[in-house]
Amino acid sequence: TAIRDITLRKAAEQAIRDSEALYRQMFEKNEAIKLLIDPKTAAIVEANSAACKFYGYSAAQLKSMKVSDINTQPLEKILKAMERAVAEEQRFFTFQHKLASGALRDVEVHTGPITVRGRKLLYSIINDVTERKNVEKKLRQIVEATSSFTGKDFFQSLVRSLANMLEVGHAFILELTDDTDRKLQTLAHWNCETFKPTEVYEIKGSAAEQILEKQAVYLPEKAQEKYPHDAWLEQNKIEAFYAISLFDSNGNVLGALGIMHDKPLQPSWPVESVLKIFAARAVTEIERTLAEKALRESEERYRRFFEEDLTGDFISTPDGRLLACNPEFAKIFGFESVDEAMQVDVFSLYPSHTARTKLMRRLLREKKLESIEVEFVHTSGRPIYAIENVIGKFDAAGDLIEMRGYIFDITERKALEDQLLHSQKMEAVGRLAGGVAHDFNNLLTAITGYSDLILSNLEDKKLIRNEVEEVRKACELGAALTSQLLTFSRRQVQQPRLLELAQVITDLNTLLKRLVGENIALDIELGENLGYIRADLGQLKQILMNLAVNAVDAMPFGGKMTIELHKTVFDGSEQLENEQIEPGEYIALVVRDTGHGMDEETQSHIFEPFFTTKEHGKGNGVGLATVYGSGRQ
Numbered sequence: 001t002a003i004r005d006i007t008l009r010k011a012a013e014q015a016i017r018d019s020e021a022l023y024r025q026m027f028e029k030n031e032a033i034k035l036l037i038d039p040k041t042a043a044i045v046e047a048n049s050a051a052c053k054f055y056g057y058s059a060a061q062l063k064s065m066k067v068s069d070i071n072t073q074p075l076e077k078i079l080k081a082m083e084r085a086v087a088e089e090q091r092f093f094t095f096q097h098k099l100a101s102g103a104l105r106d107v108e109v110h111t112g113p114i115t116v117r118g119r120k121l122l123y124s125i126i127n128d129v130t131e132r133k134n135v136e137k138k139l140r141q142i143v144e145a146t147s148s149f150t151g152k153d154f155f156q157s158l159v160r161s162l163a164n165m166l167e168v169g170h171a172f173i174l175e176l177t178d179d180t181d182r183k184l185q186t187l188a189h190w191n192c193e194t195f196k197p198t199e200v201y202e203i204k205g206s207a208a209e210q211i212l213e214k215q216a217v218y219l220p221e222k223a224q225e226k227y228p229h230d231a232w233l234e235q236n237k238i239e240a241f242y243a244i245s246l247f248d249s250n251g252n253v254l255g256a257l258g259i260m261h262d263k264p265l266q267p268s269w270p271v272e273s274v275l276k277i278f279a280a281r282a283v284t285e286i287e288r289t290l291a292e293k294a295l296r297e298s299e300e301r302y303r304r305f306f307e308e309d310l311t312g313d314f315i316s317t318p319d320g321r322l323l324a325c326n327p328e329f330a331k332i333f334g335f336e337s338v339d340e341a342m343q344v345d346v347f348s349l350y351p352s353h354t355a356r357t358k359l360m361r362r363l364l365r366e367k368k369l370e371s372i373e374v375e376f377v378h379t380s381g382r383p384i385y386a387i388e389n390v391i392g393k394f395d396a397a398g399d400l401i402e403m404r405g406y407i408f409d410i411t412e413r414k415a416l417e418d419q420l421l422h423s424q425k426m427e428a429v430g431r432l433a434g435g436v437a438h439d440f441n442n443l444l445t446a447i448t449g450y451s452d453l454i455l456s457n458l459e460d461k462k463l464i465r466n467e468v469e470e471v472r473k474a475c476e477l478g479a480a481l482t483s484q485l486l487t488f489s490r491r492q493v494q495q496p497r498l499l500e501l502a503q504v505i506t507d508l509n510t511l512l513k514r515l516v517g518e519n520i521a522l523d524i525e526l527g528e529n530l531g532y533i534r535a536d537l538g539q540l541k542q543i544l545m546n547l548a549v550n551a552v553d554a555m556p557f558g559g560k561m562t563i564e565l566h567k568t569v570f571d572g573s574e575q576l577e578n579e580q581i582e583p584g585e586y587i588a589l590v591v592r593d594t595g596h597g598m599d600e601e602t603q604s605h606i607f608e609p610f611f612t613t614k615e616h617g618k619g620n621g622v623g624l625a626t627v628y629g630s631g632r633q
Contacts, residue, residue, distance in 0.1 A: 033127070072095065082122060094109070141165070163190045168260065171258070174258075176254060184208060217241060217242065224239070248283060310328060311408045319347075374386050386409050515548050515549065548591075
């Protein structure tokens with residue numbers, strides 16, 4: 001039994017020794033920095049080889065030291081921290097440790113209690129985070145350096161900061177110009193203390209060819225040997241090249257962010273991690289600049305559309321204050337410029353308060369008005385007729401906050417419509433007058449015939465001869481009147497022949513002077529080499545005589561009448577009474593007088609038969625109607 005007990009004890013002791021040897025071997029040969037510390041005295045009990053290498057002391061030296069010899073914290077604070085670690089209140093600490101060389105290193109300490117041969121110690125694993133801290137510091141510096149910039153300034157600040165932080169000669173941001181052309185363009189390129197101008201980087205056969213496949217390019221050395229056809233690498237004498245793809249949320253490649261150096265870089269250098277950190281920010285900025293560019297282009301297209309639109313466009317507040325208008329708007333209303341138009345209340349362009357109030361009420365009710373016919377007032381005071389579209393912009397409460405209007409000027413079209421209606425009216429009146437004159441002429445012919453029969457059969461011709469002759473004279477006057485009406489209706493039989501118009505006027509000179517009298521000066525201005533026209537001489541004389549009579553009536557106290565002949569040319573775009581004038585050379589006959597003139601209402605009726613401004617019995621109102629009919633015929 002005694003032998004068995006000794007055997008068991010020996011076996012147990014051997015197992016303990018084997019376990020301790022295993023754990024010591026694990027402690028010694030582990031690459032992590034490890035220390036065993038006495039929490040009561042802060043003495044270092046054990047240190048592995050990794051700890052000796054890190055601190056620069058031998059194992060014996062470290063075991064003769066206290067933690068306060070390598071920790072920059074006072075001993076009192078160190079002991080309190082150890083108390084919390086023994087009680088397992090805190091297992092993670094950050095300190096600064098001092099090496100044998102005197103250098104300070106930032107460390108993270110993971111620690112906890114452990115019992116060794118009945119002795120309570122602290123088992124500490126130390127991680128050197130100095131490089132990480134430095135990187136984090138530099139990253140913060142880059143963030144701070146670029147945070148206040150956008151666009152080109154941001155890109156330049158970023159590449160300069162990256163180059164300085166990573167201690168390389170080049171840093172760049174590239175933008176994909178066209179995926180089909182496979183080219184990259186520099187948004188910013190820091191080249192050894194200066195920014196290089198914009199360059200185009202050929203992707204095919206280059207170090208950046210992997211970028212289109214969204215793969216990182218990682219060449220710490222011999223970059224030119226691997227890509228001998230990369231002109232960019234050759235031009236800048238590059239040895240190391242790092243670049244990562246920049247792509248949007250949809251996976252579309254936007255460009256690349258990278259660095260280059262003329263010497264090899266250590267593989268452990270955290271270049272790729274740093275580039276990835278700032279890739280997202282670079283993508284955001286590229287997308288923002290692209291969005292801004294698209295917005296500017298859109299605004300430019302809208303501005304050009306607005307400026308070049310053939311309708312008068314405007315934006316105004318509900319009280320009529322103009323916020324914007326285009327050149328056509330200013331042109332329609334007769335303003336010299338857009339700036340001048342902008343000074344005007346848009347409501348002042350309506351002819352009356354009632355008109356604009358009616359429009360505003362309808363807009364508030366319907367929200368949008370389409371193709372409404374509106375009357376405005378030109379700066380000269382004349383009316384403007386237009387087709388207008390008005391769109392109201394309303395807030396969440398339903399209140400009108402803005403109006404957008406589009407005005408198409410139809411004043412000229414309106415005038416042409418009025419001319420057409422007038423022409424159609426004149427045509428109808430002409431047909432009526434022609435019909436009446438024709439029938440009346442038949443009656444006059446019968447009366448004249450019977451008058452002649454009576455005169456020939458009278459035995460005592462003196463008894464009623466004078467009365468019958470008066471009847472016959474009345475018939476002749478009626479026939480002359482019907483002749484004028486037939487001329488107006490273009491039913492009078494013409495006898496056209498070649499006439500030299502200047503000679504016709506010259507022949508009528510004496511007669512016209514007698515007609516206008518001594519109080520009116522007659523001025524005849526005839527051009528030279530006017531040529532001939534084909535016309536009815538009688539109708540032509542009738543036109544001149546009627547115009548002369550009209551001029552005399554307009555100048556009861558004297559004045560001046562001018563008859564002018566000159567050549568004129570029409571290109572085919574002109575219209576007369578809504579009929580296109582054939583292109584060619586014409587002779588213009590112009591008759592002017594210095595009389596009192598006519599108002600618009602009178603002008604609208606002057607060619608109508610029997611319309612007259614004279615007193616009853618002093619005119620039949622067919623003079624100018626005859627002129628109109630002869631001219632048209």
